[in-house]
Amino acid sequence: MGASALMNVKPVRWLGASAPGGLILPDAKPKRNQLYAPRHVFLDDQYLVVSDSGNHRVLIWRGLPADDHQDADVVLGQPNFETEGPGLLHLPTGTGIWEGRLYVADAWHHRVLVWERVPETINEPPSYALGQPDLQEIRPNCGGAIGPLGFYWPYGIAFVAGWFFVADTGNRRVLGWKGLPEVGQPPNLVLGQPDFYSGLENRGQSAGPNSFRWPHAITGDEHTLYIADAGNHRILGYSPLPDVDGPANLVLGQNTYYETREMPHVPQGAHRLRFPYGVSLAHGILAVADTANNRILLFTGPPRTGVGVPAVEVIGQTNFEDSGENRWKAVGPDTLCWPYGLWLHNHLLAIADSGNNRVMIWRVEESSHDTS
Template sequence: MMNTAYRWLGSPAPGGLVLPAANPTPSHLYAPRGVYLDDERLIVADSGNHRVLIWHGFPAIDHQPADLVLGQPDFFHEGPRATGRGPDHGFQLPTGITVAEGRLYLADAWHHRVLCWHRIPDRSGTPPDSVIGQDSLLDIEPNRGGTVGPHTLYWPYGVAWINGWFYIADTGNRRVLGWRGLPSDRQPPDVILGQPDAYSNAENRGGPPTANSFRWPHAIAGDGETLYVADAGNHRVLGWTPPPESDRPADLVLGQHTMHSAFEQPHVPQGAYRLRFPYAVACNSHRLFVADTANNRILGWRPPPRVGAGIPAQTVYGQYNFDDSGENRWQAVAANTCCWPYGLWLHRHWLVVADSGNNRVLIWHTEN
């Protein structure tokens, strides 16, 4: 599918395969990894610049400057921990974003925590109000400086709010944590997926891939009927129908023909079902999209598959066809190409893509 993105945020490309500029400004991005859109705002985790940018409303023009910045003293600084101000004001590789019950949640991945603003910030530099996964906003050690437990995080890359459940993709601990309602720190999760208990974090539970294990769970999405997890390290997406309230095997696998394979074959035709490092997933009741990151494309299913294995996609964004997988199609950075798309968000008919390798965010108008 060769439709062109409706909106391009980040600096323009100078031509050919030369990437857009990434120096921190109100309109430049560096390797963004997380995106969120609703009727009132667009929020982007500008991961390489260790900051979050917020636009009021839907961007009206390409390359539009952001209205607010979080995690840095101004729009022109970058670096971990807000250029020396400390981890209570700054981030290190912010990734997943969501809004739940009027609160902003951010996966501050390399600080091993999820940050929360109890209301959406309306001014730049607003510090977070609370934290999940650490004892305080000044603490940043993996698993709170100890071993894995029910209240610890290690490289959490994804967050999601789905049908009254809050989820964290606790990537380094190879598990997904879920709470009924919004959690507070030290509140144990109501469900743990991917591990036999709250004190284990072995890759694929210490064995080969199964229907209830992860290598790198990176992102979470759902529509209330099915919960989807992008298991990037196993080159697959798992789905549970209905969403699980306890640890159990998945009902769906995309990207693999069975629940027990993690096949990867780079630089060959991939087809409509194969995935390589899928880092993001987004859905509503009508459509499912997966960021097939290492194949430099977005795959789409309509309606969302819910049970089975190896179901082929019907649409592709970023490539000419299902067999191509080159970065920017090995031609030029354009409004219909991708280079390592890393984050997705679906709102109404708008598909927002953190096109990380191109230092930009694209917004596509999808079919109804």
Template sequence: MSTTQLAGQAVDVTGGWTPHIWLGAPAPGGLALPAAHPTMAWLYSPRGVFLDEECLVVADSGNHRVLIWHGVPEQDEQPADVVLGQPDGTTEGPAAGGRGPERGMHLPTGVLVHDGRLIVADAWHHRILVWDEVPRRSDQPPDLVLGQPDVSSAEPNRGAQCSACSMYWPYGVGIIDGWFYVADTGNRRVLGWADGIPDSPDVPADLVLGQPDPSSREENRGEQVGPASFRWPHDVTGTAGLLLVADAGNHRVVGWRPLPEADRDADLLLGQPDFQTASEFPYGPQRGDRFRFPYAASLDGSRLAVADTANNRVLLWDDLPTDGRPADAVLGQPSFEANGENRWSSVERDTLCWPYGLCLHGDRLAIADSGNNRVLIWRRA
């Protein structure tokens, strides 16, 4: 349990959250290193995770694959049941084995299961992969590819000018109120389809958020940061009537309520004092209301979790903060002021090193602890 000192007494800063399951590399000697060759149990720099009652899905990004556990894992280092993007559980490398993009992946990041469909952001192939059912056998090809004209293509923006059908490093995906969203990070925008996942890669997005038109792709719209721009929009989350975007490069999370149907200013801001500020908070003692490169956010009901990646911690709010108030809990650090990798010590069950992705589901929180080559599932009493 992480505690800090207040008036001479130890105070729990975790809000009752404790680490429960450790998946991936163990830590002999205090270091969690990946295996020399992949296995179905070990991970290398995982960047995305999804968790519900039916399955756990991990973007094992450094091994260029996605691992699936059917059911919630119940023991440490439990091997996955299914691997996608590789021919087997011991092969590594982007589009490995000379198979190309048809069955391979290149740095998959965002993962999501919605209405029984599996969605993967295959970031460095500049596309989204969709399976109509969560696969139960390994090396199963996707049923749909978005962002490219066909399954064999992998060029940024389809090898042409940026458009409402193309992508460049899409890192995050989300579905809110029937809208399908993609954090199209390399194009510094969020794409949205009002009718959900399109059935063809040639269906243009109904919404281009963060740019003045579908062909523009400059950081912060080529201007100073503002309420309608992104630097590195990396993840999307939300709930009924609310869209949140983790704008990592501007060290903030921004939100729209109600859902935007066209490009417009954000209504909600976390991590910065105002929409015109994008400064990185100094590296020294931190605060509970500022971020350094927040790469992921997850909202479940009114509870919000943010991966404050460069501060090696996760911040949690019991209710969505509409007033910029500090977080209610911090995971991975002994206090809101600390920010060291693994607390400048060895890897322990409650330490973090560059948490890159997370998924909040009820009283469980799955964290892709990328720098420690593992996924941690925390539980709240």
């Protein structure tokens, strides 16, 4: 399938302060419409949630913003929209709303915070934490050794086919629960390690189909689980969804399960990845944030097994060969600089364009859809 398979791909919304022409750092004092190095974004029919990671806060918009640079409605992690710095949150990353609850991966506090309802007012406190015994503890692995109930830099979270997953990045593993977990509930599954008490990079060996270096983001459906193994420059896919540890049967970004090459400063093509930090699946489209190549790759089908499957469309670059930040030109509505988190919903792709301090929303539809 050629690159023309997805012909309806275009930017529709820009959130975050404008950067006319060149990169502009945010002001020292944050604002309601300003972002600083956002690392994740979630979108559904009711809410847009952004991890404004550099400002150590989460911003919420009620519904899809109608205008570019629109003010956020709610801030979490700060007492107001003008305060920044670590507090309740320290580098928040993954976000999601499932069964009416808001989940935020508070990565550098080594926990996932849960609000039992989506907050409607500024700085509402979370209901409880996963990965820590209470809301006061913030040490890696609950202050002890690696175990089933602790996290070390949990960057990514997902709810896939009734399973809740956490990319426990610092422990080089993915944990899974059947259903949404409650406080103190141990996981049912560990991927990437032989047990719940191990945390070696690539299991202490060379990379393979059952190991991770930096698992960072997760997506999937009832057929396949996809994990962005950023440090090994690849996406691993498991079909069917695993309920025990085992090897993946799909790898994107590398030519084998044992290869972990990064290839900077050369034409990238449609199948290479460099530090893929984000991944999202919806409507038969798999979107991958090829972060260090400053682009988003789109795969249709989606691929479920195989090795080195090529993408069919690219966002952020004009072709599959280039990889420059903002195409080595000015910041524009269709350029990217170090995109991190992604979320596909209702043919809209929200991109945390971290290096440009903004979130971009694109319409992404296959050519068989009518967008007139």
